[in-house]
Amino acid sequence: METSTVDIIKVASNSRTSAVAGAIAGVFREQKQVKVQAIGASAVNQAVKALALARDYLDKDGYNVITIPSFVDVEIEGKVRTAIRMLVENR
Amino acid sequence: METSTVDIIKVASNSRTSAVAGAIAGVFREQKQVKVQAIGASAVNQAVKALALARDYLDKDGYNVITIPSFVDVEIEGKVRTAIRMLVENR
Numbered sequence: 001m002e003t004s005t006v007d008i009i010k011v012a013s014n015s016r017t018s019a020v021a022g023a024i025a026g027v028f029r030e031q032k033q034v035k036v037q038a039i040g041a042s043a044v045n046q047a048v049k050a051l052a053l054a055r056d057y058l059d060k061d062g063y064n065v066i067t068i069p070s071f072v073d074v075e076i077e078g079k080v081r082t083a084i085r086m087l088v089e090n091r
Numbered sequence: 092m093e094t095s096t097v098d099i100i101k102v103a104s105n106s107r108t109s110a111v112a113g114a115i116a117g118v119f120r121e122q123k124q125v126k127v128q129a130i131g132a133s134a135v136n137q138a139v140k141a142l143a144l145a146r147d148y149l150d151k152d153g154y155n156v157i158t159i160p161s162f163v164d165v166e167i168e169g170k171v172r173t174a175i176r177m178l179v180e181n182r
Contacts, residue, residue: 041136048135048175052160066157066182069143084139091157091182 008035008085011050013042020050024088025057028065034088037072044084051086064091099126099176102141104133111141115179116148119156125179128163135175142177155182 009023020036027034038047051067058065068087073080100114111127118125129138142158149156156179163176 041132044139045132045135045175048139048160048177049162052162052175055160066159068157069139069146071140071143084136084143086139 007031007033008037011036011038011043011047013040013046015043015046015050017046017049017053020046021053021057024050024054028054028058028063028088029061032090036086036088037074037083038086039074039076039081039083047084047086051088054088065089066091098122098124099128102127102129102134102138104131104137106134106137106141108137108140108144111137112144112148115141115145119145119149119154119179120152123181127177127179128165128174129177130165130167130172130174138175138177142179145179156180157182 007027011020024034024036036047036051038044055065065088070085072083072085074083098118100118102111115125115127127138127142129135146156159178161176163174164171165174
């Protein structure tokens with residue numbers, strides 16, 4: 001997991017759900033928007049679990065966050081791969 | 092994949108993305124809400140891909156659908172398992 005300057009949280013298959021959820025909530029509180037990106041079934045699963053958890057965290061702060069999933073092509077080591085991007089915004 | 096009377100679309104790891112997306116869009120058009128449920132990384136991944144695709148389908152109909160992921164305990168063959176439930180609503 002890493003947070004880039006464009007505020008994309010990249011989730012890996014070995015990312016810890018609670019750590020990713022904390023990062024999502026943290027970026028959201030600052031910027032009122034987060035992009036979460038994952039490639040592959042395990043990483044996507046971790047991302048969705050983290051989003052469910054982050055929603056609970058942010059609910060306690062009075063936010064009602066929603067997720068908008070989309071496909072996005074990313075280049076990794078010269079190869080184009082399809083990632084799942086999940087945009088998190090307040091409803 | 093099956094659609095129960097309570098309108099939960101259950102996604103399996105071997106569900107076809109486009110078929111699930113079509114089912115999500117179909118139920119949404121009728122009821123303006125759908126629950127999508129998946130257990131395990133592969134099934135969750137299929138569900139999220141289907142949601143991204145369904146969003147595109149429904150965008151063409153003038154809807155702006157969002158997803159709200161949460162954890163839900165379900166009983167399967169006498170054992171309690173944690174599923175991911177994704178509620179789909181218009182924004």
